[in-house]
Amino acid sequence: MTNHSSPFRGLGSVHNFNAGPSILPKEVFEQASKAIIDFNGSGLSILEIGHRTPLFQAVMDEAVALVKELMQLDSEHEVLFLHGGASTQFFEVPMNLLNENEVAAYTDTGVWAMKAIKEAKQFGHVDIVCSAKDQNYTYLPKHFPVAKTSKYLHITTNETIGGCQWQDFAPFYEMGVPLVADMSSDILSRKMDFNKFDLIYAGAQKNMGAAGVNLVVLNKNCLGKVSRTIPMMLDYQKHIENGSMLNTPPVFAVYVCMLTLRWLKKTGGVDAIEKINNEKATLLYKTIDALPIFTPTVAKEDRSKMNVVFVMKDASLEKEFLDACKKENIVGVKGHRSVGGFRASLYNALPLSSVQLLCEVMKSFAEKNA
Numbered sequence: 001m002t003n004h005s006s007p008f009r010g011l012g013s014v015h016n017f018n019a020g021p022s023i024l025p026k027e028v029f030e031q032a033s034k035a036i037i038d039f040n041g042s043g044l045s046i047l048e049i050g051h052r053t054p055l056f057q058a059v060m061d062e063a064v065a066l067v068k069e070l071m072q073l074d075s076e077h078e079v080l081f082l083h084g085g086a087s088t089q090f091f092e093v094p095m096n097l098l099n100e101n102e103v104a105a106y107t108d109t110g111v112w113a114m115k116a117i118k119e120a121k122q123f124g125h126v127d128i129v130c131s132a133k134d135q136n137y138t139y140l141p142k143h144f145p146v147a148k149t150s151k152y153l154h155i156t157t158n159e160t161i162g163g164c165q166w167q168d169f170a171p172f173y174e175m176g177v178p179l180v181a182d183m184s185s186d187i188l189s190r191k192m193d194f195n196k197f198d199l200i201y202a203g204a205q206k207n208m209g210a211a212g213v214n215l216v217v218l219n220k221n222c223l224g225k226v227s228r229t230i231p232m233m234l235d236y237q238k239h240i241e242n243g244s245m246l247n248t249p250p251v252f253a254v255y256v257c258m259l260t261l262r263w264l265k266k267t268g269g270v271d272a273i274e275k276i277n278n279e280k281a282t283l284l285y286k287t288i289d290a291l292p293i294f295t296p297t298v299a300k301e302d303r304s305k306m307n308v309v310f311v312m313k314d315a316s317l318e319k320e321f322l323d324a325c326k327k328e329n330i331v332g333v334k335g336h337r338s339v340g341g342f343r344a345s346l347y348n349a350l351p352l353s354s355v356q357l358l359c360e361v362m363k364s365f366a367e368k369n370a
């Protein structure tokens, strides 16, 4: 029903609700593909230039500056682009922040939190301060105590698979414990006081770029407090000293991040994208709530605005619904295998028109199957 015009075959004609890697702005794909052929008129591809050339240094510098600007970071906070995806941060964080005899507090809110917990246990003690496992991670526990002696508190701001997203951070800010957050699937999707966090990490492939790079934002004052030897490539301090270029960085992935950050700034920054994200999520949840054949799985106050998870009362209709979506060029709404049903990911680059179309398909499917 939408009609984007693009010189690139297919771009913009598919409504992409994939959970990750996921949709990026069309203009980012166009610019990135041009840079593979001829980067900034240099006659060289971005894939064949040295990472220590002024050409690439400018990309890294702009990416870092855009993160600082969009997140309104203070001078204590450093920005790194690292290899290994968010899963590497699951162990790199405790390796750099937690001594063997110390305790870190972790919230157990879903598949991703659980993985972070498992890795942290290899480096120190883990205190699971709350868990939503009892209800299959369909809500977020509130009002749990966290010991002031905890080295840090780790939260997952948005559980990409279960579909829960923390909405109120005030209780975390007031705990008086350094705050560490996995923001892989909602980074830069909404306003937040990012300076309140000691460490934020996010795999780029959900909301800010291509797979292969990981954004780490950290308060440099939290470093230098562990006694273990840290391998060079996993040492935040060394990465800071070397401007994320201890070795060859994932050049192209950093470039795609930079382009996406440029796009976000042009769109009006985090404030503007939050308004659009709210509009998209409100419309989709309203549609689900109004149609008895669909059931949202997550407690109302904890519903994610990035990953909308829902099931069908009559599971035998699931395939037929996915076929109806496919007919309208809607892809990526099949649920994660551990939850079933459906998951529609509404990342920054997904236009409202795609959500409107999905809602239309849901309504007419519900009418037909009433």
Ligand SMILES: *Cc1c(COP(=O)(O)O)cnc(C)c1O
Pocket: 020, 084, 085, 086, 087, 088, 112, 156, 158, 159, 160, 182, 183, 184, 185, 203, 204, 206
């Ligand atoms: C996708 C995801 C991860 C894992 O990211 P990788 O880059 O594949 O390691 C971790 N945490 C969250 C919240 C995610 O959504």
